[in-house]
Structure formats: structure tokens, C-alpha cells
Amino acid sequence: EAxxxxxxxxxxxxxxxxxxxxxNPISGHNxxxxxxxxxxxxxxxxxxxxxxxAVDDSQLPKDRFSAERLKGVDSTLxxxxxxxxxxxxxxxxxxxxxxxxxxxxxxPGTRLTVL
Amino acid sequence: xxxxxxxxxxxxxxxxxVQINCTYQTSGFNGLFWYQQHAGEAPTFLSYNVLDGLxxxxxxxxxxxxxxxxxxxxxxxxxxxxxxxxxxxxxGAGGYNKLIxxxxxxxxxxx
Numbered sequence: 001e002a003x004x005x006x007x008x009x010x011x012x013x014x015x016x017x018x019x020x021x022x023x024n025p026i027s028g029h030n031x032x033x034x035x036x037x038x039x040x041x042x043x044x045x046x047x048x049x050x051x052x053x054a055v056d057d058s059q060l061p062k063d064r065f066s067a068e069r070l071k072g073v074d075s076t077l078x079x080x081x082x083x084x085x086x087x088x089x090x091x092x093x094x095x096x097x098x099x100x101x102x103x104x105x106x107x108p109g110t111r112l113t114v115l
Numbered sequence: 116x117x118x119x120x121x122x123x124x125x126x127x128x129x130x131x132x133v134q135i136n137c138t139y140q141t142s143g144f145n146g147l148f149w150y151q152q153h154a155g156e157a158p159t160f161l162s163y164n165v166l167d168g169l170x171x172x173x174x175x176x177x178x179x180x181x182x183x184x185x186x187x188x189x190x191x192x193x194x195x196x197x198x199x200x201x202x203x204x205x206x207g208a209g210g211y212n213k214l215i216x217x218x219x220x221x222x223x224x225x226x
Contacts (some may be wrong), residue, residue, distance in 0.1 A: 040123075040219070042217050043158065091158070101163045103148070105160065106127075106158045107152075107157055111155075
């Protein structure tokens, strides 16, 4: 079974530029999560999708961050404009809601550096 | 509030046993996960506890005491490749799978 796929793996941009990250979850996983992970910290949830519906976006800074999951499979997370403090790893995870543990499986992340 | 505490760093010797502790205070509890994360890589699932007691899976075991808000991850027969960060995460209340992560424990295994 293929894992969660994310691209790009690394991105370097200048502040005030836009940036987008892409995620393809594990086949059959209807729940998709975007997390932010700062160095030396655990992941923090930004947004959670159930199929194509964003059911928890309370931690998403909506003034500059947006996300979509149009067909309930792939998802895109966008930042516009990026700020220096956005430098972090952006992780995507997916889970199968009907499983007993609802274990979340993570992708390798996109490491964003804002200069 | 939500609080999950883990030691920041630990060191151990190859072949030894190490125990990584996690204490939590969360609004509701529906399970506790342990993940392993090598530098620059994805967190990978290690174990899940929802009832009190010990869950064993090969060289790794995880223990939970809900009354004490406490869990530990036990790694036996340590190998160099076990050098990684270990993340404790609690699934809170609310009927859905929201995980609150600790900051992680960075384990260094020495020869």
C-alpha cells in the first residue's frame, strides 16, 4: 500500500511570495489532516477534512492560509503571502474513519524556508 | 487546558532498555498514540493504548494508566537505528480523531 505522498519536499521562497503544498492521501482514507511542525516541537493541527468537507479549521490562520480538497482525495494547502514565521515543516496525514483506532498516517512533509 | 509532557532528550547504549515517559492533562481522553520520527522524515505509528495496561509489539511496548494520566514507551534491545524522536499524542474528547502531540523526546543511542 502506498503511503501519503507530499510535494514538494523542500521549498525556499522570499517573504510575501505565495506558496502551495500538495498532498495525496492513502487510498481509501476519507479523513485528511494538515499539520505544522516547528523544529523541536510536535505537529499542530491546522485543518481536518472529512471527505471534501473541512470539519475543523479552527487553528488555520485564515488571513493568509487556505486549503481545499475538491474531490475528497488530493488536497492543497496555500499560504499567501508567506511570512518569515511560516518557516516550518508542513505535514499531511490521513486516516480511515471506520478503523478501530483511526490511526493517522503521515507523509514526509514539505520543509518551507521563508527568507 | 491541554498539556502533554515528555523529557526533551535521552541517551542510551546499544543493546540496553530505555523507558520514555509521557504525562498528559487533556479535556477528555479517547486513546494515546506513540509515533517515531527520524530527522527529516514522517512520524510513523508505533503503538496505541486506550485501556490501562501494557501493549507489547516486538521490541517496543507501551503502557497506559488513565487514572494517573501517564504512559510510557519501552524500547528493548536498543539498536542504533532507534535514534529518533518519539512523540506522544493524545486523542481528546469530541468524538473525532483530534490528536494533541507532545514536543517529542529525542533519543540518542550510542555504541
